[in-house]
Amino acid sequence: MSLLVVGSVGLDTVETPHGKVEEVLGGAATYFSCAAALFGPVRLVGVVGTDFPSEHRDFLARRGVDLSGLVVAPGKTFRWSGRYEPDMNERRTLSIELNVFGEVEPQIPREFFSGENASPFLFLANGSPRLHLRVLDRVERPGFVVADTMDHWLESDREGVLAVLSRIDGIVLNDAEARVLAGEHNLIRAARWILRQGPSVAIVKKGEHGSLLVTEGEIVPMPSYPVENVVDPTGAGDSFAGGLMGYLAANGSPGPESLRRALVYGTVIASFNIEAFSLDRLREIERRDVEERVERFRRLLSF
Amino acid sequence: MSLLVVGSVGLDTVETPHGKVEEVLGGAATYFSCAAALFGPVRLVGVVGTDFPSEHRDFLARRGVDLSGLVVAPGKTFRWSGRYEPDMNERRTLSIELNVFGEVEPQIPREFFSGENASPFLFLANGSPRLHLRVLDRVERPGFVVADTMDHWLESDREGVLAVLSRIDGIVLNDAEARVLAGEHNLIRAARWILRQGPSVAIVKKGEHGSLLVTEGEIVPMPSYPVENVVDPTGAGDSFAGGLMGYLAANGSPGPESLRRALVYGTVIASFNIEAFSLDRLREIERRDVEERVERFRRLLSF
Numbered sequence: 264m265s266l267l268v269v270g271s272v273g274l275d276t277v278e279t280p281h282g283k284v285e286e287v288l289g290g291a292a293t294y295f296s297c298a299a300a301l302f303g304p305v306r307l308v309g310v311v312g313t314d315f316p317s318e319h320r321d322f323l324a325r326r327g328v329d330l331s332g333l334v335v336a337p338g339k340t341f342r343w344s345g346r347y348e349p350d351m352n353e354r355r356t357l358s359i360e361l362n363v364f365g366e367v368e369p370q371i372p373r374e375f376f377s378g379e380n381a382s383p384f385l386f387l388a389n390g391s392p393r394l395h396l397r398v399l400d401r402v403e404r405p406g407f408v409v410a411d412t413m414d415h416w417l418e419s420d421r422e423g424v425l426a427v428l429s430r431i432d433g434i435v436l437n438d439a440e441a442r443v444l445a446g447e448h449n450l451i452r453a454a455r456w457i458l459r460q461g462p463s464v465a466i467v468k469k470g471e472h473g474s475l476l477v478t479e480g481e482i483v484p485m486p487s488y489p490v491e492n493v494v495d496p497t498g499a500g501d502s503f504a505g506g507l508m509g510y511l512a513a514n515g516s517p518g519p520e521s522l523r524r525a526l527v528y529g530t531v532i533a534s535f536n537i538e539a540f541s542l543d544r545l546r547e548i549e550r551r552d553v554e555e556r557v558e559r560f561r562r563l564l565s566f
Numbered sequence: 567m568s569l570l571v572v573g574s575v576g577l578d579t580v581e582t583p584h585g586k587v588e589e590v591l592g593g594a595a596t597y598f599s600c601a602a603a604l605f606g607p608v609r610l611v612g613v614v615g616t617d618f619p620s621e622h623r624d625f626l627a628r629r630g631v632d633l634s635g636l637v638v639a640p641g642k643t644f645r646w647s648g649r650y651e652p653d654m655n656e657r658r659t660l661s662i663e664l665n666v667f668g669e670v671e672p673q674i675p676r677e678f679f680s681g682e683n684a685s686p687f688l689f690l691a692n693g694s695p696r697l698h699l700r701v702l703d704r705v706e707r708p709g710f711v712v713a714d715t716m717d718h719w720l721e722s723d724r725e726g727v728l729a730v731l732s733r734i735d736g737i738v739l740n741d742a743e744a745r746v747l748a749g750e751h752n753l754i755r756a757a758r759w760i761l762r763q764g765p766s767v768a769i770v771k772k773g774e775h776g777s778l779l780v781t782e783g784e785i786v787p788m789p790s791y792p793v794e795n796v797v798d799p800t801g802a803g804d805s806f807a808g809g810l811m812g813y814l815a816a817n818g819s820p821g822p823e824s825l826r827r828a829l830v831y832g833t834v835i836a837s838f839n840i841e842a843f844s845l846d847r848l849r850e851i852e853r854r855d856v857e858e859r860v861e862r863f864r865r866l867l868s869f
Contacts, residue, residue, distance in 0.1 A: 350751045448653045450774075451794045471753075472775035473789060483866050484789030486776060491754045491785075524869045563786050564867045566827045 265304040266512035267375050267405070268292050268505075269398050270388025271364055272309040272333065273341035276357075277540060280349050281494045287541035288319045289343060291388035291411065294498035297545045298505025298532045299386075300327045301553060302513040306382055308332035308371050312340040312363045322546065332375060336367040351493050352470050368397070376402040384512040386504060387431070389413045392423025399430050407517050409433035409464070409508060411500070417443050425460055432517070433464035435504050441467045450475055451482055464522065466507070468500050476526050481519055485526050488534035488560055495540045499533045502545060506532030506553075531556045568607040569815035570678050570708070571595045571808075572701050573691025574667055575612040575636065576644035579660075580843060583652050584797045590844035591622045592646060594691035594714065597801035600848045601808025601835045602689075603630045604856060605816040609685055611635035611674050615643040615666045625849065635678060639670040654796050655773050671700070679705040687815040689807060690734070692716045695726025702733050710820050712736035712767070714807060720746050728763055735820070736767035738807050744770045753778055754785055767825065769810070771803050779829050784822055788829050791837035791863050798843045802836045805848060809835030809856075834859045 275289030296305045306329040313335060324330055341364035344357040374380050383406035387395045395410055408431045416424050417440060424444065428434060434457060438450055445453035454465040454477035467475040471493075473486040507529030511517050517525070531553055538544045578592030599608045609632040616638060627633055644667035647660040677683050686709035690698045698713055711734045719727050720743060727747070731737060737760060741753055748759035757768040757780035770778040774796075779786040810832030814820050820828070834856055841847045 449794060449796065451792055455794075469775060472772060473787070475792070481866070482792040482794075484776070484792050485867075486787035486789045489754055489778070489785040489787050491752060491758075493752060520869075523866075527869045561869065563784070563826075564788075566823075566830045566864065 264384060264512050264515065265306060265380075265382040266299055266384040266386065266508055267306045267308065267371075267382035268295050268299070268386040268388055269308040269369055269371065269394075270295065270386075270390055271341050272307070272311050272315070273343055273364065274315075275497060275541065276342070276344040277495055277497050278346040279351070279495050279540075280347070282540070284540045286342070288322070289497065289541060290341060291498075291501045293323070294501035294536065294542065294545070295386060295388055295505035295508070296328045297323065297326055297542050298502040298536070299509030299512070301506070301532070301548070301550050302509035302528075304329065305509070306332055306375050308369045308375070310334045310336050310363050310367045310369050312336060312338045315340045332370070332372050334367065334370055336363040338363040338366065340364075345497070347496060351496055354496070368394075371398065371401060376405065381405065383407065384508055385409070386508050387411065387427070388501060388504075392416055392420050392427045395427045396423065396430075399427070407432050407511065409435060409504070411435045411504060412440060414440050414443065428457065429461040431462050433466065434462045435466045435468065435500070435507075437468045437470070437500065441465070451477060464517070466526070468503065470496070470499070473530065474503070474526065476522060478519070478522070483523055483526060485530055486564075488531050488556065490534050490537060493537045496537050497540075498542065499537050502536040503529040503533035505529070527557055527560060528553065531560060567687060567815050567818065568609060568683075568685040569602055569687040569689065569811055570609045570611065570674075570685035571598050571602070571689045571691055572611040572672055572674065572697075573598065573689075573693055574644050575610070575614050575618070576646055576667065577618075578800060578844065579645070579647035580798055580800050581649040582654070582798050583650070585843070587798075587843045589645070591625070592800065592844060593644060594804045596626070597804035597839065597845065597848070598689060598691055598808035598811070599631045600626065600629055600845050601805040601839070602812030602815070604809070604835070604851070604853050605812035605831075607632065608812070609635055609678050611672045611678070613637045613639050613666050613670045613672050615639060615641045618643045635673070635675050637670065637673055639666040641666040641669065643667075648800070650799060654799055657799070671697070674701065674704060679708065684708065686710065687811055688712070689811050690714065690730075691804060691807075695719055695723050695730045698730045699726065699733075702730070710735050710814065712738060712807070712811060714738045714803070715743060717743050717746065731760065732764040734765050736769065737765045738769045738771065738803070738810075740771045740773070740803065744768070754780060767820070769829070771806065773799070773802070776833065777806070777829065779825060781822065781825070786826055786829060788833055789867075791834050791859065793837050793840060796840050799840050800843075801845065802840050805839040806832040806836035808832070830860055830863060831856065834863060
């Protein structure tokens with residue numbers, strides 16, 4: 264079953280203790296769709312400027328990402344620049360230029376959400392709650408909608424975040440965000456508070472410490488897959504979400520077992536992603552690399 | 567096979583967002599031995615003052631802890647007082663009174679380490695590196711020695727810590743300590759650095775985020791068992807180590823599979839421990855409660 268993602272596609276400048284890259288392929292929807300495409304068809308809805316290099320389009324298309332919803336608007340592509348401190352958990356955003364991503368509303372082709380070829384799985388990558396709500400207004404309710412959020416929106420538009428929560432099935436957010444949103448330190452209790460706002464699934468990302476999946480019936484703690492050489496954490500959360508949703512979309516219903524397995528796939532794909540700058544590692548890997556690492560992870564966690 | 571622990575037995579005053587308890591049973595060796603006793607015989611070597619309540623002795627003895635190595639010295643028992651901030655990961659030590667624990671060297675009964683009833687498993691609970699070295703000098707080399715350490719010693723006696731490392735099989739320490747000791751942010755690389763100093767097993771405790779077991783051949787990431795209501799984290803690390811070593815001692819050799827399973831038992835016992843103040847939860851549970859939770863944990867981590 265196909266998967267639709269709405270979010271940013273951009274050019275990143277990133278500095279980590281391992282080096283610096285400039286104006287490389289980035290953006291939440293890019294990482295997400297590239298990870299999800301390992302499992303099946305993905306449709307990317309977003310906006311880039313006329314300066315967006317055609318090689319990036321070609322790469323995404325080769326990966327199997329449907330780009331018919333990627334609008335090219337007059338102007339410059341979204342740009343982000345950041346630096347990671349030596350401990351790699353601390354990220355400093357140095358600059359954000361929304362450019363066309365802030366000016367032009369993404370347009371969702373009708374066939375993506377309506378009719379027999381509609382995508383039953385939808386991911387709202389990090390973006391403003393207002394954009395998420397407009398997408399939700401437009402899309403005929405698909406089977407399973409998951410959204411990401413970000414501290415920025417929790418502070419600037421809490422109302423909007425809560426309105427989104429009331430209309431989605433799952434939320435993916437990081438630990439600090441979950442704590443702020445729920446006003447609760449214990450992550451399980453924070454996730455339960457979030458579930459009371461609407462979604463049936465809350466997934467809390469904890470960076471190097473893995474993630475926590477909370478539903479009404481289950482609390483699944485998932486460690487991260489051990490990576491010795493973390494080169495660039497950018498996109499870890501988005502590739503995690505992409506692996507998770509890609510697996511779910513490919514395997515149908517989001518029941519407890521599927522969700523647990525999807526969590527593992529997300530975890531493993533994120534572990535590849537952080538081994539190189541930009542999407543360089545995701546470019547190289549195939550589904551069988553993922554399966555091999557999932558198998559190794561299973562052995563590590565069996566007792 | 568029996569297990570010997572050398573370390574502190576004391577009286578704690580603890581404040582958490584859930585309340586405050588005064589002069590309750592505490593001490594690293596106490597938590598450790600109470601946890602380990604769920605699996606088999608434990609011998610506790612330590613020193614208390616004449617003010618140590620006999621009810622605590624009785625409780626430990628009933629739990630199956632051999633107290634013939636617990637010296638009662640003239641003077642006061644070791645006391646520790648601390649407070650946890652709302653996020654429960656932040657602990658402030660308010661006061662430490664070493665009392666007899668700082669004045670009287672623990673005496674290890676000869677039969678504990680020599681002859682056919684010697685304990686093949688030894689745990690050196692948090693204490694000065696000098697004490698650990700004197701114990702290692704005295705004990706005829708048992709099968710498997712694991713030590714704990716603490717930031718205080720890394721700063722005040724790094725030489726001593728390195729000398730201990732060169733003479734033990736395993737080390738248990740928390741993430742911040744591993745990073746300081748190795749001068750390395752990535753925990754896997756920090757653990758590998760530690761292994762190069764001597765031990766064949768390094769176990770990094772990450773509080774609510776679980777632990778990481780690193781040997782030459784394997785890196786096992788273990789999440790914590792999800793606990794919604796953390797009442798008092800005191801003794802989490804020591805009960806974790808007690809469960810781990812108790813399981814290993816009861817099951818013989820510390821091979822890769824035993825170690826993984828021991829890690830799970832440690833994790834589960836720590837999850838009970840933090841559900842109440844002092845050793846109150848460890849007082850209540852039986853081996854079957856532990857097995858039930860291990861089984862639930864196995865289901866959560868199966869995919």
